[in-house]
Amino acid sequence: MLFDDIKRAKIDAMKQKDKDAVSAFNTLINRVMLLSIEKKAKGEELTDADVYSAIGKVEKELIEERDAFARAGREDSVASLNRQIEVISIYKPKMMSDDEIKTIILSLEDKSVPSVMKYFKENYAGKVDMKSVNTILRSI
Numbered sequence: 001m002l003f004d005d006i007k008r009a010k011i012d013a014m015k016q017k018d019k020d021a022v023s024a025f026n027t028l029i030n031r032v033m034l035l036s037i038e039k040k041a042k043g044e045e046l047t048d049a050d051v052y053s054a055i056g057k058v059e060k061e062l063i064e065e066r067d068a069f070a071r072a073g074r075e076d077s078v079a080s081l082n083r084q085i086e087v088i089s090i091y092k093p094k095m096m097s098d099d100e101i102k103t104i105i106l107s108l109e110d111k112s113v114p115s116v117m118k119y120f121k122e123n124y125a126g127k128v129d130m131k132s133v134n135t136i137l138r139s140i
Contacts, residue, residue, distance in 0.1 A: 002048045003032055006091060013087075024084035028058045028091075052093055052126025059088050096128045101136050113137060 010025035031054045036046045066081035104124075105116055113134070120133045 002051045002091065003029075003046065006032075006051070020080050020083035021087045023080075024058075024062070024087040027062075027084075028055060028088060031058055049125040051091075055088060055091050056126060059085060059092065062088065093127045096124065098132060098136055101128060101133055102140070105133075105137055105140060111137070111140070 006025060006028060010022060010029065013021035013025060032046070032051055035050055035054055039046050039050065062081055062085045066078055066085065069077040069081065101120075104120075105111065108116060108119060110116075116137050117130065117133065120128055120130065
């Protein structure tokens with residue numbers, strides 16, 4: 001499972017004394033553990049799609065933090081956050097292209113907005129930008 005790979009990568013980063021990578025993995029692991037607790041409370045299991053979602057959220061937070069430090073002129077912190085973003089990005093799934101999204105939409109029987117959005121959220125979570133799906137769907 002993806003979460004186990006991330007935990008092993010954190011251990012490797014600790015052995016290599018890579019503080020930025022360890023920090024990034026700690027943030028991600030904490031986010032996933034909280035998500036796991038919420039899922040268990042509902043009687044559900046943690047999936048790779050949930051982990052991908054957490055990766056996206058952590059990456060977004062790191063980018064926002066980096067931008068704030070850049071505006072403040074804190075180049076040392078910006079470099080550290082760039083390294084953390086780089087480490088987290090390795091675990092992001094390859095995003096689907098617009099052509100792939102369009103092909104999938106055209107293959108669906110029900111092309112209503114709620115139906116298509118639900119289909120992509122259930123089957124391609126973390127692998128597709130939902131805003132892109134909506135834009136492509138409306139252009140068809």
